[in-house]
Amino acid sequence: xxxxxxxxSNLIKSGLGLFLIALPAIAFGHTIEGSDASFVEAIDGPAIxxxxxxxxxxxxxxxxxxxxxxxxxxxxxxxxxxxxxVTLFAIGHSITLLFGVIADLQVNAYFIDTIIGLSIxxxxxxxxxxxxxxxxxxxxxxxAVLVFGLFHGLGLATKLQExxxxxxxxxxxxxSFNIGVEIGQILALSAVFILLSLWRTSISYLRHxxxxxxxxxxxxxxxxxxxxxxxxxxxxx
Amino acid sequence: xxxxxxxxxxxxxxxxxxxxxxxxxxAIVTITVILPAEFGSDPxxxxxxxxxxxxxxxxxxxxxxLEVHRTDFVEFELGAFQSVEYKxxxxxxxxxxxxWVADGEVYYDMHAEPAGFDEEYAExxxxxxxxxxxxxxxxxxxxxxxxxxENRSLDxxxxxxxxxxFYVSSTVFRDGGTFDRQLDSIVD
Numbered sequence: 102x103x104x105x106x107x108x109x110s111n112l113i114k115s116g117l118g119l120f121l122i123a124l125p126a127i128a129f130g131h132t133i134e135g136s137d138a139s140f141v142e143a144i145d146g147p148a149i150x151x152x153x154x155x156x157x158x159x160x161x162x163x164x165x166x167x168x169x170x171x172x173x174x175x176x177x178x179x180x181x182x183x184x185x186x187v188t189l190f191a192i193g194h195s196i197t198l199l200f201g202v203i204a205d206l207q208v209n210a211y212f213i214d215t216i217i218g219l220s221i222x223x224x225x226x227x228x229x230x231x232x233x234x235x236x237x238x239x240x241x242x243x244x245a246v247l248v249f250g251l252f253h254g255l256g257l258a259t260k261l262q263e264x265x266x267x268x269x270x271x272x273x274x275x276x277s278f279n280i281g282v283e284i285g286q287i288l289a290l291s292a293v294f295i296l297l298s299l300w301r302t303s304i305s306y307l308r309h310x311x312x313x314x315x316x317x318x319x320x321x322x323x324x325x326x327x328x329x330x331x332x333x334x335x336x337x338x
Numbered sequence: 339x340x341x342x343x344x345x346x347x348x349x350x351x352x353x354x355x356x357x358x359x360x361x362x363x364x365a366i367v368t369i370t371v372i373l374p375a376e377f378g379s380d381p382x383x384x385x386x387x388x389x390x391x392x393x394x395x396x397x398x399x400x401x402x403x404l405e406v407h408r409t410d411f412v413e414f415e416l417g418a419f420q421s422v423e424y425k426x427x428x429x430x431x432x433x434x435x436x437x438w439v440a441d442g443e444v445y446y447d448m449h450a451e452p453a454g455f456d457e458e459y460a461e462x463x464x465x466x467x468x469x470x471x472x473x474x475x476x477x478x479x480x481x482x483x484x485x486x487x488e489n490r491s492l493d494x495x496x497x498x499x500x501x502x503x504f505y506v507s508s509t510v511f512r513d514g515g516t517f518d519r520q521l522d523s524i525v526d
Binding site for chain 2: 222225226229230231234235311312315316318319320321322323325326327330331334335
């Protein structure tokens with residue numbers, strides 16, 4: 102890849118697109134809000150389908166999780182590989198989501214969301230062969246996806262923990278939420294995979310791969326920057 | 339990850355350059371746009387220049403009210419299975435605080451009817467069976483706002499209502515008839 106492929110106007114074009122995609126996430130933050138929040142607070146007892154819906158909604162509208170998955174499947178061409186990696190991601194986040202809520206694990210939400218932002222940077226950096234070419238080694242991609250899955254799950258657990266969840270039906274509700282997360286993930290991933298596959302048939306895919314992943318990196322840094330700013334500047338009350 | 343198809347590997351220099359640009363772009367956007375728009379911090383004055391600082395202004399806890407301040411106390415005696423409706427005429431955004439206490443359980447329905455519509459357009463906010471309720475109310479539209487109480491027991495129950503707010507007048511709906519109550523302002 103030569104210098105000319107890395108021209109600024111292409112970067113700006115792809116960057117702008119990604120930025121617009123990420124904007125709603127930045128504008129609204131990514132928490133459970135409004136009437137959904139009052140529902141979660143009020144519920145006492147098992148509520149399988151509402152929690153499934155909330156889990157799916159959280160995933161489909163969760164730009165941080167989606168950007169990470171775009172990075173993960175960017176260079177996966179075979180559905181078999183997509184399923185492998187996404188299963189690893191799902192195992193990772195299921196473990197920490199279930200364990201985190203049941204064990205009442207309290208983690209700073211800004212910290213976790215910063216890590217999630219940086220996981221996007223990591224994945225994009227890996228996609229442009231950053232580790233191999235710059236540092237001369239390749240971390241195991243499967244283990245990386247699993248580990249970041251653990252962090253994403255901790256993020257989900259933290260969002261749910263912000264509510265005073267009733268112990269009555271807790272396990273049922275968390276498992277329902279988790280199943281919803283997987284459903285939402287399959288829905289979102291199918292859309293992303295189809296779009297990427299369409300784009301792959303055009304010659305511009307590989308040409309823009311480098312720039313797109315650079316933009317993905319910028320998006321990850323931006324989400325991390327947002328969370329760090331929130332941690333530093335948010336009033337304490 | 340790029341095992342499926344060989345890709346022309348970029349050289350380390352452009353990888354580092356791209357990463358640095360990504361970091362710098364994110365930092366610039368964070369400092370010039372996100373900080374002023376979300377957190378009310380504007381280190382470079384870009385938020386002021388782009389008019390973004392308005393986004394991070396918190397809602398003012400103070401809210402001016404235009405109607406004069408009135409208070410009201412009213413008492414209803416409800417025989418077995420009798421009911422009454424009591425509503426205040428309030429403008430959009432007008433507020434009041436209230437408490438009602440009954441010496442026996444009653445069915446209540448706090449609701450409102452927007453001005454200029456038929457009675458069937460009533461919007462209900464809160465229903466249940468109780469002996470008391472306290473609350474604050476913020477009129478979501480102009481119209482009449484208040485309660486329906488029904489004594490569903492065989493004993494006589496007395497409901498006492500205490501309110502203070504920015505309503506204009508009140509109306510009692512009882513036994514098929516209505517009558518208005520004139521309420522005095524507390525300041526004159």
